[in-house]
Amino acid sequence: MKLGSRRRGPGRARFLTAVAVLAAAWSLAACSSTTATSTAAGSASATSAHIAAVKDLKIAIVLSGPITDHDFNQVGYDAAEAVGKKLGVKVSYAENVTDANAESTIRNFAASGYNLIIAHSFSFGDATLKVAADYPKTVFMVGTAVKNAPNVGTYDNPDYQGAYLAGMLAAGISTSGTIGWVSAMPIPNLLANLHAYEDGAKSINPKEKILHSFIGSFYDPASAKEAALAQIQAGAQVLSSQTVGVINGAISGHALAIGALTDQNFLGPQNVLTSVTWDLTPLFLDIANSVEAGTWTNKAYSYGIAQGAIGLASFHGLAGKVPAALLAKVEAKMAAIKDGTFTVPHDTTVVK
Secondary structure: OEEEEEEOOOOOOOOOOOOOOEOOOOOHHHHHOOOOOHHHHOOOOOOOOOOOOOOOOEEEEEEOOOOOOOOHHHHHHHHHHHHHHHHOOEEEEEEOOOHHHHHHHHHHHHHOOOOEEEEEOHHHHHHHHHHHHHOOOOEEEEEOOOOOEOOEEEEOOOOHHHHHHHHHHHHHHOOOOEEEEEEOOOOHHHHHHHHHHHHHHHHHOOOOEEEEEEOOOOOOHHHHHHHHHHHHHOOOOEEEEOOOOHHHHHHHOOOEEEEEEOOOHHHOOOOEEEEEEEOOHHHHHHHHHHHHHOOOOOOEEOOOHHHOOEEEOOOHHHHHHOOHHHHHHHHHHHHHHHHOOOOOOOOOOOOO
């Protein structure tokens, strides 16, 4: 586990009445459109605590993997750093935190006076709830959690919206009738991603076969590569990379991959067709502003395509692999999701 901290530039003048926004979206214009949803919070309905306005905001983020994974952890870290720079506040982080060390790490930040602590992992939910009970005036946010508390809110990753588009692309490019999907664990947001990928694929080819694998870890590149290769050997020509290591498998197996969370083409310029991107900056900014202003509530935040938080990266040099008719269908569906005329089903049904 590694700890670090950065104090970003002076930012704007900071007053008690300042408004700060902590958000997870692609475009800063999305900051004003936070949407509460049961997706992140599950059945949580704890009454929100009144947290007084904060004069000296200090943000900490706790990450289950490295800040350089070009995946879930880097997305969280980069967003926290961006908010720190924009607001001129101190931001500290802990990376490669195990579930066993999560409670002590979160507790140390709380004891050190950090008044906004972001636990950026579904698996940190229970640890956060334990610490939050002892620090009722501190705001805690948990990524993709299923429970909240008076001073614990949640935010989700509605990348299942992008997964639908990825499924359309994968099925439209595949000539074998088989595509793949490899991820970490069967938690709600990843199950939603899988089912949306399946739905998108079948909207292009109702007979498409979609292979899926859960490697049983949030960060195990070797196992992810092995799972990817197994799917390629079973006929998958395009893989949805939902965890680190899948792209390495696609490269070794001469398959295409669709990256996740960041533009991952540089990891395999000849293999990564595009990526479903996620920008947490607007969401984190919304939250930070509300903590400073004393208006924070423990609602669940969800920023998706409509808010500019979920998108598709460039095809780079692989655009020629996407037929014009297929691309037109994908673009039309994305526009329909954005304007609300099409809603991607949110299905978290457990699969083996």
